[in-house]
Amino acid sequence: KNQVEQSPQSLIILEGKNCTLQCNYTVSPFSNLRWYKQDTGRGPVSLTIMTFSENTKSNGRYTATLDADTKQSSLHITASQLSDSASYICVVAGMNYGQNFVFGPGTRLSVLP
Amino acid sequence: NAGVTQTPKFRVLKTGQSMTLLCAQDMNHEYMYWYRQDPGMGLRLIHYSVGEGTTAKGEVPDGYNVSRLKKQNFLLGLESAAPSQTSVYFCASVQGYNTGELFFGEGSRLTVL
Numbered sequence: 515k516n517q518v519e520q521s522p523q524s525l526i527i528l529e530g531k532n533c534t535l536q537c538n539y540t541v542s543p544f545s546n547l548r549w550y551k552q553d554t555g556r557g558p559v560s561l562t563i564m565t566f567s568e569n570t571k572s573n574g575r576y577t578a579t580l581d582a583d584t585k586q587s588s589l590h591i592t593a594s595q596l597s598d599s600a601s602y603i604c605v606v607a608g609m610n611y612g613q614n615f616v617f618g619p620g621t622r623l624s625v626l627p
Numbered sequence: 628n629a630g631v632t633q634t635p636k637f638r639v640l641k642t643g644q645s646m647t648l649l650c651a652q653d654m655n656h657e658y659m660y661w662y663r664q665d666p667g668m669g670l671r672l673i674h675y676s677v678g679e680g681t682t683a684k685g686e687v688p689d690g691y692n693v694s695r696l697k698k699q700n701f702l703l704g705l706e707s708a709a710p711s712q713t714s715v716y717f718c719a720s721v722q723g724y725n726t727g728e729l730f731f732g733e734g735s736r737l738t739v740l
Contacts (some may be wrong), residue, residue: 518669547728557631557717558670588736603669605729614660614685615729617669 516541518606518618526624531594535621537587537604549578549589550607552620558603561589594625631655633718633732640708640739648703649733652719654731658721659701660685661693663714664734670717676701677724708739 517541527533533562539547546565562571562578564587570579575592591598604618631652640646651658657678662670671683674693682693691714692704701720705712718732 527700535694546726555734557733559731560728563728567708614672614675617662619669 516606516608516616518604518616520602520604520618520621522621523619524622527594527627529547529585529596529625529627531593533591533594533623535589535591535602535604535623537589537618538602539585539587539606539616539618541606541608541616543609544582544585545607545609547580547587548576548604548607548615549576549587550603551602552603554600561602591623594623596625596627599623599625630721631718631730631732633716633735635735637735637736638738640705640737642739644708644729645706646708646737648716648718648737649703650701650703650720650732651699652718652720654720654722654729654730655698656720656727657698659690659695659708660719660725660729661701662717663687663704664717664721665714673703673716701738705735705737708737710739713737713739 521536548563549561552558564580566582566593577590601620603620606616634649661673662673676695679698696704716735721727721729
Protein backbone atom coordinates (compact mmCIF):
# COMPACT_ATOMS: atom_id res chain seq x y z
CA LYS A 515 0.00 0.00 0.00
CA ASN A 516 1.27 3.47 -0.88
CA GLN A 517 2.05 5.33 2.30
CA VAL A 518 3.75 8.50 3.49
CA GLU A 519 5.04 8.78 7.05
CA GLN A 520 6.32 11.90 8.75
CA SER A 521 8.31 12.53 11.87
CA PRO A 522 8.22 13.98 14.36
CA GLN A 523 4.49 14.32 14.88
CA SER A 524 5.05 17.66 16.56
CA LEU A 525 8.00 19.90 17.31
CA ILE A 526 8.58 22.97 19.45
CA ILE A 527 11.57 25.22 18.81
CA LEU A 528 12.68 28.71 19.79
CA GLU A 529 12.62 31.53 17.31
CA GLY A 530 15.86 31.78 15.36
CA LYS A 531 16.70 28.08 15.66
CA ASN A 532 16.90 25.61 12.79
CA CYS A 533 14.93 22.40 12.48
CA THR A 534 14.55 19.41 10.18
CA LEU A 535 11.39 17.48 9.42
CA GLN A 536 11.43 13.96 8.00
CA CYS A 537 9.31 12.15 5.42
CA ASN A 538 9.48 8.48 4.41
CA TYR A 539 7.36 7.04 1.63
CA THR A 540 6.56 3.76 -0.06
CA VAL A 541 4.80 5.16 -3.15
CA SER A 542 5.96 3.34 -6.25
CA PRO A 543 6.58 4.07 -9.02
CA PHE A 544 7.53 7.50 -7.82
CA SER A 545 6.97 10.71 -9.76
CA ASN A 546 7.58 13.63 -7.44
CA LEU A 547 7.53 14.74 -3.82
CA ARG A 548 6.08 17.95 -2.49
CA TRP A 549 6.20 19.82 0.78
CA TYR A 550 3.28 21.98 1.82
CA LYS A 551 2.79 24.44 4.66
CA GLN A 552 -0.65 24.61 6.25
CA ASP A 553 -1.44 27.43 8.65
CA THR A 554 -4.21 26.79 11.16
CA GLY A 555 -7.61 27.15 9.52
CA ARG A 556 -6.14 27.61 6.04
CA GLY A 557 -5.53 25.45 3.00
CA PRO A 558 -2.09 23.93 2.31
CA VAL A 559 0.34 26.07 0.32
CA SER A 560 3.14 24.62 -1.79
CA LEU A 561 6.75 25.06 -0.65
CA THR A 562 8.71 22.79 -2.99
CA ILE A 563 8.24 20.16 -5.68
CA MET A 564 11.03 17.66 -6.46
CA THR A 565 11.29 14.95 -9.07
CA PHE A 566 13.39 11.82 -8.61
CA SER A 567 16.36 13.47 -10.35
CA GLU A 568 16.51 16.38 -7.90
CA ASN A 569 18.43 16.04 -4.64
CA THR A 570 17.66 19.40 -3.15
CA LYS A 571 15.43 22.41 -3.71
CA SER A 572 15.20 25.65 -1.78
CA ASN A 573 12.49 28.21 -1.26
CA GLY A 574 13.83 31.02 0.88
CA ARG A 575 14.59 29.64 4.35
CA TYR A 576 13.08 26.26 3.40
CA THR A 577 15.33 23.59 1.89
CA ALA A 578 14.02 20.18 0.90
CA THR A 579 16.19 17.17 0.17
CA LEU A 580 15.27 13.94 -1.54
CA ASP A 581 16.91 10.53 -1.59
CA ALA A 582 14.89 8.50 -4.07
CA ASP A 583 16.94 5.37 -3.39
CA THR A 584 16.02 5.24 0.29
CA LYS A 585 12.63 6.89 -0.29
CA GLN A 586 13.33 9.63 2.21
CA SER A 587 12.95 13.38 2.18
CA SER A 588 13.63 16.12 4.67
CA LEU A 589 12.57 19.73 5.04
CA HIS A 590 15.08 21.99 6.74
CA ILE A 591 13.95 25.35 8.10
CA THR A 592 16.68 27.87 8.77
CA ALA A 593 16.50 30.72 11.28
CA SER A 594 12.91 29.99 12.21
CA GLN A 595 10.36 32.75 12.62
CA LEU A 596 7.11 32.89 14.55
CA SER A 597 5.26 32.76 11.24
CA ASP A 598 6.75 29.32 10.57
CA SER A 599 4.36 27.89 13.16
CA ALA A 600 2.19 25.61 11.05
CA SER A 601 1.74 22.02 9.91
CA TYR A 602 4.12 20.79 7.25
CA ILE A 603 2.78 18.12 4.97
CA CYS A 604 4.77 15.78 2.76
CA VAL A 605 2.93 14.70 -0.40
CA VAL A 606 4.07 12.07 -2.88
CA ALA A 607 2.76 11.68 -6.42
CA GLY A 608 2.87 8.30 -8.10
CA MET A 609 3.61 7.69 -11.75
CA ASN A 610 0.65 5.58 -12.75
CA TYR A 611 -2.53 7.14 -14.07
CA GLY A 612 -5.15 7.21 -11.36
CA GLN A 613 -2.48 6.90 -8.70
CA ASN A 614 -3.26 10.07 -6.91
CA PHE A 615 -1.32 12.19 -4.49
CA VAL A 616 -0.58 10.47 -1.17
CA PHE A 617 -0.49 12.75 1.86
CA GLY A 618 1.47 12.33 5.03
CA PRO A 619 -0.19 13.18 8.38
CA GLY A 620 1.95 16.29 8.78
CA THR A 621 4.35 17.62 11.41
CA ARG A 622 2.99 20.33 13.66
CA LEU A 623 5.73 22.96 14.24
CA SER A 624 5.45 25.56 16.97
CA VAL A 625 7.98 28.38 17.06
CA LEU A 626 8.14 30.16 20.40
CA PRO A 627 9.58 33.63 21.07
CA ASN B 628 -7.23 35.71 -10.08
CA ALA B 629 -8.87 34.05 -7.10
CA GLY B 630 -7.33 30.57 -7.49
CA VAL B 631 -9.53 27.95 -5.82
CA THR B 632 -12.65 29.16 -4.01
CA GLN B 633 -14.82 27.01 -1.76
CA THR B 634 -18.31 27.80 -0.52
CA PRO B 635 -19.59 27.70 2.11
CA LYS B 636 -16.71 28.03 4.59
CA PHE B 637 -18.74 26.80 7.53
CA ARG B 638 -21.90 24.74 7.80
CA VAL B 639 -23.75 22.92 10.55
CA LEU B 640 -26.14 20.14 9.55
CA LYS B 641 -28.43 17.79 11.35
CA THR B 642 -28.14 14.06 10.71
CA GLY B 643 -30.00 13.15 7.55
CA GLN B 644 -29.90 16.59 5.95
CA SER B 645 -28.33 17.13 2.57
CA MET B 646 -26.01 19.81 1.27
CA THR B 647 -23.63 20.67 -1.54
CA LEU B 648 -20.14 22.13 -1.34
CA LEU B 649 -19.01 24.16 -4.31
CA CYS B 650 -15.46 24.42 -5.56
CA ALA B 651 -14.58 26.90 -8.27
CA GLN B 652 -11.18 27.44 -9.92
CA ASP B 653 -10.23 30.14 -12.39
CA MET B 654 -6.94 28.63 -13.61
CA ASN B 655 -8.43 26.43 -16.34
CA HIS B 656 -7.12 23.33 -14.58
CA GLU B 657 -8.09 19.88 -15.83
CA TYR B 658 -7.78 17.94 -12.58
CA MET B 659 -9.85 18.69 -9.50
CA TYR B 660 -10.03 16.88 -6.18
CA TRP B 661 -12.10 16.75 -3.01
CA TYR B 662 -10.33 15.78 0.21
CA ARG B 663 -11.34 15.53 3.82
CA GLN B 664 -8.97 16.33 6.66
CA ASP B 665 -9.45 14.80 10.09
CA PRO B 666 -7.26 15.31 13.18
CA GLY B 667 -4.09 13.23 13.13
CA MET B 668 -4.65 11.97 9.60
CA GLY B 669 -3.39 13.00 6.22
CA LEU B 670 -5.78 14.41 3.67
CA ARG B 671 -7.89 11.61 2.24
CA LEU B 672 -9.24 11.66 -1.28
CA ILE B 673 -13.02 11.48 -1.60
CA HIS B 674 -13.59 11.92 -5.33
CA TYR B 675 -11.68 13.43 -8.19
CA SER B 676 -12.14 14.55 -11.78
CA VAL B 677 -9.72 14.48 -14.68
CA GLY B 678 -11.77 16.78 -16.86
CA GLU B 679 -15.17 18.27 -17.53
CA GLY B 680 -17.89 15.64 -17.36
CA THR B 681 -15.70 13.03 -15.64
CA THR B 682 -15.58 11.88 -12.03
CA ALA B 683 -13.96 9.00 -10.19
CA LYS B 684 -13.95 7.56 -6.69
CA GLY B 685 -11.10 8.13 -4.32
CA GLU B 686 -10.13 6.50 -1.07
CA VAL B 687 -13.24 7.38 0.98
CA PRO B 688 -16.16 7.95 -1.44
CA ASP B 689 -19.03 6.42 0.55
CA GLY B 690 -21.78 8.88 1.44
CA TYR B 691 -20.62 11.49 -1.10
CA ASN B 692 -21.44 12.27 -4.70
CA VAL B 693 -19.79 14.69 -7.09
CA SER B 694 -20.42 16.39 -10.39
CA ARG B 695 -18.26 18.34 -12.84
CA LEU B 696 -20.65 19.78 -15.39
CA LYS B 697 -18.38 22.77 -16.05
CA LYS B 698 -14.60 22.65 -16.15
CA GLN B 699 -14.21 25.34 -13.53
CA ASN B 700 -16.63 23.85 -10.98
CA PHE B 701 -16.50 20.67 -8.92
CA LEU B 702 -19.44 20.01 -6.60
CA LEU B 703 -19.42 17.69 -3.60
CA GLY B 704 -22.79 16.51 -2.32
CA LEU B 705 -23.88 14.82 0.87
CA GLU B 706 -27.29 13.23 0.35
CA SER B 707 -27.90 12.19 3.97
CA ALA B 708 -25.34 13.63 6.33
CA ALA B 709 -23.94 11.52 9.18
CA PRO B 710 -21.89 12.59 12.22
CA SER B 711 -18.93 10.66 10.74
CA GLN B 712 -18.86 13.24 7.96
CA THR B 713 -17.95 16.00 10.39
CA SER B 714 -14.65 17.17 8.96
CA VAL B 715 -12.84 19.90 7.10
CA TYR B 716 -13.18 19.54 3.35
CA PHE B 717 -10.60 20.81 0.89
CA CYS B 718 -10.84 21.21 -2.81
CA ALA B 719 -7.71 21.24 -4.95
CA SER B 720 -6.86 21.62 -8.61
CA VAL B 721 -3.84 21.05 -10.84
CA GLN B 722 -3.27 21.51 -14.55
CA GLY B 723 -1.25 18.41 -15.34
CA TYR B 724 -1.44 15.25 -13.34
CA ASN B 725 1.62 14.89 -11.05
CA THR B 726 3.56 17.67 -12.74
CA GLY B 727 1.99 20.99 -11.87
CA GLU B 728 1.48 22.75 -8.61
CA LEU B 729 -1.53 21.59 -6.64
CA PHE B 730 -3.60 24.55 -5.50
CA PHE B 731 -5.95 24.26 -2.52
CA GLY B 732 -9.00 26.15 -1.43
CA GLU B 733 -9.29 27.53 2.09
CA GLY B 734 -11.46 24.68 3.29
CA SER B 735 -15.08 24.14 4.32
CA ARG B 736 -15.69 23.15 7.93
CA LEU B 737 -18.73 20.89 8.21
CA THR B 738 -20.31 19.78 11.47
CA VAL B 739 -23.03 17.15 11.50
CA LEU B 740 -25.03 16.94 14.71
